[in-house]
Amino acid sequence: xxxxxxxxxxxxxxxxxxxxxxxxxxxxxxxxxxxxxxxxxxxxxxxxxxxxxxxxxxxxxxxxxxxxxxxxxxxxxxxxxxxxxxxxxxxxxxxxxxxxxxxxxxxxxxxxxxxxxxxxxxxxxxxxxxxxxxxxxxxxxxxxxxxxxxxxxxxxxxxxxxxxxxxxxxxxxxxxxxxxxxxxxxxxxxxxxxxxxxxxxxxxxxxxxxxxxxxxxxxxxxxxxxxxxxxxxxxxxxxxxxxxxxxxxxxxxxxxxxxxxxxxxxxxxxxxxxxxxxxxxxxxxxxxxxxxxxxxxxxxxxxxxxxxxxxxxxxxxxxxxxxxxxxxxxxxxxxxxxxx
Numbered sequence: 001x002x003x004x005x006x007x008x009x010x011x012x013x014x015x016x017x018x019x020x021x022x023x024x025x026x027x028x029x030x031x032x033x034x035x036x037x038x039x040x041x042x043x044x045x046x047x048x049x050x051x052x053x054x055x056x057x058x059x060x061x062x063x064x065x066x067x068x069x070x071x072x073x074x075x076x077x078x079x080x081x082x083x084x085x086x087x088x089x090x091x092x093x094x095x096x097x098x099x100x101x102x103x104x105x106x107x108x109x110x111x112x113x114x115x116x117x118x119x120x121x122x123x124x125x126x127x128x129x130x131x132x133x134x135x136x137x138x139x140x141x142x143x144x145x146x147x148x149x150x151x152x153x154x155x156x157x158x159x160x161x162x163x164x165x166x167x168x169x170x171x172x173x174x175x176x177x178x179x180x181x182x183x184x185x186x187x188x189x190x191x192x193x194x195x196x197x198x199x200x201x202x203x204x205x206x207x208x209x210x211x212x213x214x215x216x217x218x219x220x221x222x223x224x225x226x227x228x229x230x231x232x233x234x235x236x237x238x239x240x241x242x243x244x245x246x247x248x249x250x251x252x253x254x255x256x257x258x259x260x261x262x263x264x265x266x267x268x269x270x271x272x273x274x275x276x277x278x279x280x281x282x283x284x285x286x287x288x289x290x291x292x293x294x295x296x297x298x299x300x301x302x303x304x305x306x307x308x309x310x311x312x313x314x315x316x317x318x319x320x321x322x323x324x325x326x327x328x329x330x331x332x333x334x335x336x337x338x339x340x
Contacts, residue, residue, distance in 0.1 A: 060093035060339050064200060068112050068231065069208035072246070072325075073099030074149070077308025077316035083208070086326020091339050093204075098195055100149030105209040105227040106140040111152045113196040114231035115139055118188050123174070125161060125183045131173035134158065134165070136191055140227075146172060152195030159185045165193075204338045205240035206329060207231055210262075211247070211315060215254055221261050228266075239338050241329060242266045244274045247315035248301045256300070271332045273325060277302045281324055 067073050067084045074097070075082030088095035100108060109115035117136035125132055136145070146153070146167045156165045156174070161183065163176040174191075210224045232240050244259045245252055252258070255274065263270045282289055282303050292310060293303040306324070308316040317325070333339040 060091045063091075063093040063204065063339060064202070065091070065093055065095045065204045065206060065333070065339075066098060066195075066199075067096065067206040067208070068098045068108050068152075068195075069206075069243075070099060070103050070108065070212055071101040071316060072211065073097060073208050074101055074151075075099070075322050076101060078319045078322040081319035081322045083322050083326040083329060084206075086323050087206075087330045087333070090327065090330045091333070093339060096152075098152040100151050102148040102212055103144060103209075104212045104214070105224050106138075106213075107143040107145060108207075108209045109227050109231045109234075110138055110143045110145055111193055111195055112231050112234065113193070113199065114234040115143070115227065116190055117143070117145070118190050119158075119185060121187045123185050125159070125163075125174065125176055125185060127182045128179050129176055131166070131168045131175040133171050134174035134191070135172055140223075153193045155194055157192040157197060159183060159189050165191065199235070201236060202239070203235060203237075204333065205232065205235045205237075206243065206333075207240065208243040210245050210258060211252060214251060215258060218254065218257060221254070221258055224258065225261055225265050228262075238269075239336075240269055241271055241332050241336070242269055243271050243325075243329060246274045246277050246302055246317075248299070249313045249315045251315075268336065271329060273328055274302075276328055277306065277321070277324070281306055281321070284324065285320055 065084070065087055067087075073083060075085075082097060082099075084095045084097040084099075087093070098108075098111065100111060103111075106115050110117050115138045117138045120135050120137050123132055123134050135142075137143075146165065150166070154164045154166070155162055155177065157163075158174050161176050161180070162178075163174050165172065165174055167173070207228055209228060213220070213224050215221060215224065228242055242262055244262060245255050248255045259272065259274060263272065278297060278300060282293065282305060285306070287293075287305050289297065289303060290305060293305050296303050296312075302315075302317070302321070304310050306317055306321040307314045308318050330339070
């Protein structure tokens with residue numbers, strides 16, 4: 001009887017030890033277990049700014065893309081859709097639209113700083129805020145500054161005085177912001193635009209220029225390349241993209257020759273947007289080409305379905321055109337390692 005009691009007690013003790021040991025292991029396992037992280041690819045930065053250890057966070061906050069160009073950069077015909085806005089939505093970066101309608105590359109460079117502008121004659125800035133005629137010129141002569149656009153111009157600095165540069169009675173005039181002493185300013189004094197004053201060393205530059213240069217002969221092409229080079233040199237870094245001309249319309253009969261020169265000169269920084277728009281855009285949009293589209297494509301031009309109008313001379317796009325342009329430029333910026 002005694003032996004039977006001791007045997008039962010031993011079995012009970014072993015069962016209790018096994019139970020306690022099992023609980024301890026279960027508790028230890030629970031403490032060490034971690035949920036698997038799920039990484040989702042995305043084009044915009046995380047809204048909460050999370051920086052989780054072991055997870056790659058794609059974050060373009062703090063980066064700035066500055067887009068200089070003509071009406072294609074403005075987004076004329078896009079009914080609110082623009083290339084710069086599309087890049088901003090895809091990347092989450094700050095994107096500035098310095099497009100100016102109807103401007104040549106040298107005029108765009110004048111706003112940007114690559115083609116500096118200087119007073120052509122002595123002026124006197126009055127003590128009050130009365131506008132004073134202040135015509136400027138640069139390396140390529142008089143530019144069409146302020147005729148169609150003023151993106152990136154105001155406020156300006158002239159001889160250390162802050163003011164605005166505007167058209168008054170068909171004359172380019174400087175108007176100081178606050179009254180002060182009368183100042184004589186000699187010819188040759190440089191005027192600094194807002195875009196120049198706001199330039200950052202780490203800006204990412206997008207240049208889409210040349211459609212309004214009126215190039216009719218091959219010997220005029222090097223001037224466009226030079227003007228773009230001057231913009232890049234003024235920016236002062238290697239983070240830039242040069243976008244091809246897209247349309248062959250009446251003003252750009254040598255579009256393919258121009259783009260060939262841009263490609264050869266700017267290498268990996270060059271984006272062949274024209275070939276994409278002509279050959280791939282409609283397929284990307286799941287649009288069945290119309291008769292007019294096929295005629296345009298056969299002639300090596302942008303399909304009518306993504307132009308602002310059916311006019312064969314139309315070089316502006318519609319909303320789809322500008323959205324696709326923004327997407328392609330964004331992809332190029334990622335490819336070059338400037339953005340995520």
